[in-house]
Amino acid sequence: MNDLMVAKEQVRYEQKAYWRNPMAAIFTFLFPIVFLIVVGTSAGSARVPGTSLRYDQYTVVAMLTFGLIAACYTNLAMAICNRRETGVLKRMRGTPISVGSYIGGIIGSVLINVAILAVVVVGIGMAFYHLHFPYHVGATLVTLVVGIVTFGAIGVAVTVIIPNADAAPAVINGLYFPIVFVSGVFYPISSGSVLAQIADVFPIRHMITSLVSAFESGPGSGLRPGDLLVMLAWAVGALVFASRRFRWEPKHR
Amino acid sequence: MGTSETAVDTEIAISVRGLTKTYGSFEALRGIDLEVRRGEVLALLGPNGAGKTTAVEILEGYRKRDGGTVSVLGADPERRDRDLRAKMGIVLQECAVDPYLTVAEAVTQRAGLYPAPRSVGEVIELVGLAPKAKARVKTLSGGQQRRLDLGLALVGDPELIFLDEPTTGFDPSARREAWDVVRGLCAEGRTVVLTTHYMDEAQALADTVTVIAAGQVVASGPPDTLGGRDHGETTVRFILPSGTSLADLPLPGGVVPTARGEFVEFHIAEPTSVLHTLTAWALERGEVLGGLAVSRPSLEDIYLALTGEDLP
Numbered sequence: 378m379n380d381l382m383v384a385k386e387q388v389r390y391e392q393k394a395y396w397r398n399p400m401a402a403i404f405t406f407l408f409p410i411v412f413l414i415v416v417g418t419s420a421g422s423a424r425v426p427g428t429s430l431r432y433d434q435y436t437v438v439a440m441l442t443f444g445l446i447a448a449c450y451t452n453l454a455m456a457i458c459n460r461r462e463t464g465v466l467k468r469m470r471g472t473p474i475s476v477g478s479y480i481g482g483i484i485g486s487v488l489i490n491v492a493i494l495a496v497v498v499v500g501i502g503m504a505f506y507h508l509h510f511p512y513h514v515g516a517t518l519v520t521l522v523v524g525i526v527t528f529g530a531i532g533v534a535v536t537v538i539i540p541n542a543d544a545a546p547a548v549i550n551g552l553y554f555p556i557v558f559v560s561g562v563f564y565p566i567s568s569g570s571v572l573a574q575i576a577d578v579f580p581i582r583h584m585i586t587s588l589v590s591a592f593e594s595g596p597g598s599g600l601r602p603g604d605l606l607v608m609l610a611w612a613v614g615a616l617v618f619a620s621r622r623f624r625w626e627p628k629h630r
Numbered sequence: 631m632g633t634s635e636t637a638v639d640t641e642i643a644i645s646v647r648g649l650t651k652t653y654g655s656f657e658a659l660r661g662i663d664l665e666v667r668r669g670e671v672l673a674l675l676g677p678n679g680a681g682k683t684t685a686v687e688i689l690e691g692y693r694k695r696d697g698g699t700v701s702v703l704g705a706d707p708e709r710r711d712r713d714l715r716a717k718m719g720i721v722l723q724e725c726a727v728d729p730y731l732t733v734a735e736a737v738t739q740r741a742g743l744y745p746a747p748r749s750v751g752e753v754i755e756l757v758g759l760a761p762k763a764k765a766r767v768k769t770l771s772g773g774q775q776r777r778l779d780l781g782l783a784l785v786g787d788p789e790l791i792f793l794d795e796p797t798t799g800f801d802p803s804a805r806r807e808a809w810d811v812v813r814g815l816c817a818e819g820r821t822v823v824l825t826t827h828y829m830d831e832a833q834a835l836a837d838t839v840t841v842i843a844a845g846q847v848v849a850s851g852p853p854d855t856l857g858g859r860d861h862g863e864t865t866v867r868f869i870l871p872s873g874t875s876l877a878d879l880p881l882p883g884g885v886v887p888t889a890r891g892e893f894v895e896f897h898i899a900e901p902t903s904v905l906h907t908l909t910a911w912a913l914e915r916g917e918v919l920g921g922l923a924v925s926r927p928s929l930e931d932i933y934l935a936l937t938g939e940d941l942p
Contacts, residue, residue, distance in 0.1 A: 383743060390731060390739045397730040397766070464726035471690060471720040472786070473712045474743045626692070 380478045387474075387482020388489070395486060401452045405490055406497070409444035413437060413501055416563060422507075425565045429593045430508075432565070437502030438588045439562045442581065444494040445521065446528050446553065448487055453532035454539070454549045456483070462542040466625045484529065491525055508592070513599025516591035523605050524584045527612040531580075534615035537622040556581055580608045643668045643790055643821040644689060648698035651684050658684045660845040661698070666838070668789075671812065671822045673836035673853075675829075677937055681845040682825045683794070689823065690720055690792055703790055716744055719783035719791040723798070725775035729768035733759050733778055736767055737785055744786035756814075757781040758807065773804050780811065791815060793824040797831060809834055829930040839929070843937040857932040863897040865927075866905065869920035870894045871912060880911045893921065 395401055413436055420432035428435070460466045469479055502508035511517040539548045557563075559572045560581035566573045568586075576582040583604035591599045646664040650657070659681045666672045676682045687693045688700060691707035691714070700707060705714040727736050737754055741747035754763050757777040762770060770778065776796070783791060793812070797805045812835050815822055826832055832839050833853045840850040841857075849857045869892050870876070876887050876894060882904060887896040898904055901924055912919050 386739065386742050390728070390735065393735065394728045394730040460726075460728075464722055464724040465728065467692070468720070468722060468726040468782075470692070471715065471718070471722075472740065472743045473716040473745075475712070 380475050380481075383474060383478040384481035384485065387478060388485035391482050391486035392489060395452075395490070401455070404451055405444055405447040406494060408447065409440040409494070409498060410501070412443065412563070413440040413498060416440075417502075417506055426567060428589055429595070430589060431506065433506040434502060434508045434592075435565055435589065437498055437506060437508050438592055439565075439585055441495060441498045442524070442584045442588060443557070443562050444498060445491055445524050445584075446557075446581065448490045448494060449525050449528035450532040450535070450553065451549055452490075453483065453487060453529055454535045455545055457533060457536045458539050458545040458549075459542055461536065461624060462545075462627050464627070470625055487525065487529060491521065495521065509594070511592045512594045513591045516599035516601075517588065519600065520584065520587045520591055520605070523587075523608050523612075527580050527584075527608040527615075530612040530615035530619065533623070534619040537619060537624065540628060553581075561585055577607070580611045583607045641667055642701075643670070643703060644672075644823070645701045646685075646689070646698065647700075649685065649688065649695055649700060650697035651681075651688065651693065652696050657845055659688075659695075662842070662845070662847055664840060664847070664850075666821060666823065668821050669816060669819045670837045671816055671824065671835050673832040673839045674823065674825045674842060675827075675832060675839060675933055676842035680842045680937070682842050685842065686792060686794065686823065686825060690718065691715065716786060717789045719786055719788035721776075721779050721783045721791070721793045721796060723794045725772075725779045727767045727775070727778060727782065730766060732764050732766055733770070734763040736778065737781055740782045741785045746787055747785050748787045750785065753781045753785045756784065756811065773800055776800075777808075780808070784815075788820065790821045790823070793822060795825055795827065797826070797828065805831070829928065829933060833929050841933060841936050848936045849932075853929055856929065857936050859927055859929070859932045861899075862927040862932070863899055864901045865895060865897055865925050866901055866908075866923070867893055867895045867925070868922040871915065871917035871919070874915075874917075880907050 417433040417436040417440075420436050422431045422433060424430070425432055425435045430438070457466070499508065499511070503510065535549060535552065539545050556576070556579045559566065560576040560579065561573075562581065562585070566576060566582065573582065583601075587601045587604040587608075590601050593599065642665060644664060644666040646662055649659050649662040649664075651659040662681070662685055664672070664685075674682045674686065684693065688695050689702055689707055691710045694708050703714060703717055705711055707714060731739065733754060734750065737750045741750055741753075751760075751763075754760055757780050759774060759777055759781065762774060767775065767778065776799070780793075780796065783793075796812070797808050800808060809831070812822055812824070822835075824831075824835070836853055838850060839853045839856050841848050851857070854860060867890075870889070876889060879887055879894070881887060881896065885896050885898055885904065887894050889895075905924065909919065
């Protein structure tokens with residue numbers, strides 16, 4: 378049984394377990410879609426200043442980001458925490474599975490979720506908000522991949538500071554909800570404002586501005602290297618932190 | 631010389647010499663020696679915090695040791711070789727399975743991680759979960775989840791199985807069934823290391839009982855002879871015949887009877903002759919020795935004496 382086949386099997390079981398757990402799916406899919414419909418329909422069709430997207434179209438990009446964070450950061454952190462605290466991670470370490478296959482299985486499953494989310498959210502945008510298919514497909518894909526890596530890495534890293542399963546939802550949501558608000562997920566934040574300056578320390582707003590640029594018509598590649606670099610810096614920091622302090626087992630009594 | 635050593639080594643599943651482990655300033659293990667032959671059941675007994683779990687987790691490859699040598703199936707578990715992990719089955723205290731998978735899916739998934747797994751259906755049958763094969767793990771009772779856990783540890787067809795308090799929380803009939811499973815594993819030549827707080831479990835299953843207290847092995851041996859149990863003093867106990875007092879009993883010098891309620895009790899190394907005298911004495915008087923009991927020290931007596939957890 379080689380590692381790749383094991384990882385593929387793991388993806389299958391991850392997906393099965395994922396779709397049978399309503400909470401995780403609600404966070405990733407239902408919330409962004411409901412927000413997209415509610416916020417999008419009330420957002421109107423005026424242009425967001427500084428972009429060529431309308432407010433409702435901007436909501437599509439924002440909700441794609443929101444859902445991606447739910448899939449990569451929230452779901453991943455919750456899953457790792459629950460598995461660590463219930464001893465699943467410890468048990469897996471006692472089997473011959475390689476760390477690569479196990480993590481690969483989880484990442485593979487997250488990729489599938491993000492792909493489904495992107496198709497559904499962008500599909501709704503194109504069907505109801507006259508959103509054009511992203512003008513810069515390459516930039517869109519690059520941004521999504523960087524986003525998955527960044528928020529996935531932060532999701533793994535945040536488990537380090539979560540002491541037990543009871544604290545998990547509070548820590549995981551408490552850390553990112555304030556940042557979601559100042560980052561313009563629910564309403565665009567004009568660049569240069571105080572809020573934007575605070576938000577720009579964190580990766581969420583960079584993900585949104587990067588996706589906006591990829592969706593907009595315009596010359597060039599649509600890539601925003603500055604945004605992507607900030608995100609990648611967070612990813613590297615999170616991975617370094619996680620690799621030093623990651624726990625496979627619950628804390629000792 | 632070299633060949634005979636190799637021949638001996640293949641007989642030994644686990645060999646531990648001078649194992650030490652310190653957490654901060656706390657010495658969890660202070661020089662443990664263990665030896666388990668293949669096909670044998672080793673029961674590790676000891677009070678909570680004595681170092682049992684630390685010792686087992688070093689054998690399982692979860693912890694690094696500070697000193698000593700450890701060989702498990704000929705390998706050093708600290709290196710976490712996949713070959714070694716493929717030959718071990720581990721049951722921890724908490725059930726650790728994805729709650730949203732079914733029993734059959736969980737066992738199939740686990741089987742896929744091993745080079746030569748057992749048949750999934752056979753394993754589910756073995757742990758008595760065939761009627762629950764299609765049920766989600768989260769719908770199982772606590773006892774059923776622990777049986778699933780055991781099944782997951784067995785599906786890789788392990789040579790060596792670690793069971794951490796395998797029957798805690800089981801009802802008596804479930805315990806007997808679990809014991810039968812363990813006996814079956816030994817009959818197949820597998821080696822079992824189990825920790826337990828139940829003396830009857832150690833008595834029923836173990837070839838060797840090792841008692842750990844304060845990070846050290848305080849006794850090790852077959853359950854029937856552990857801690858000099860076979861040489862220990864016998865307790866004789868009966869109801870004092872009416873109209874007699876302790877002083878009337880024809881006991882040899884040095885044997886002091888004590889009254890415990892209506893019972894009288896004394897300890898003696900070799901009871902044959904004193905029982906003869908005592909019963910003759912009672913028959914002469916036309917009395918009986920009501921509730922007469924002659925008992926060897928139980929494993930629990932020995933354990934409590936060894937671990938200093940003696941009853942007041």
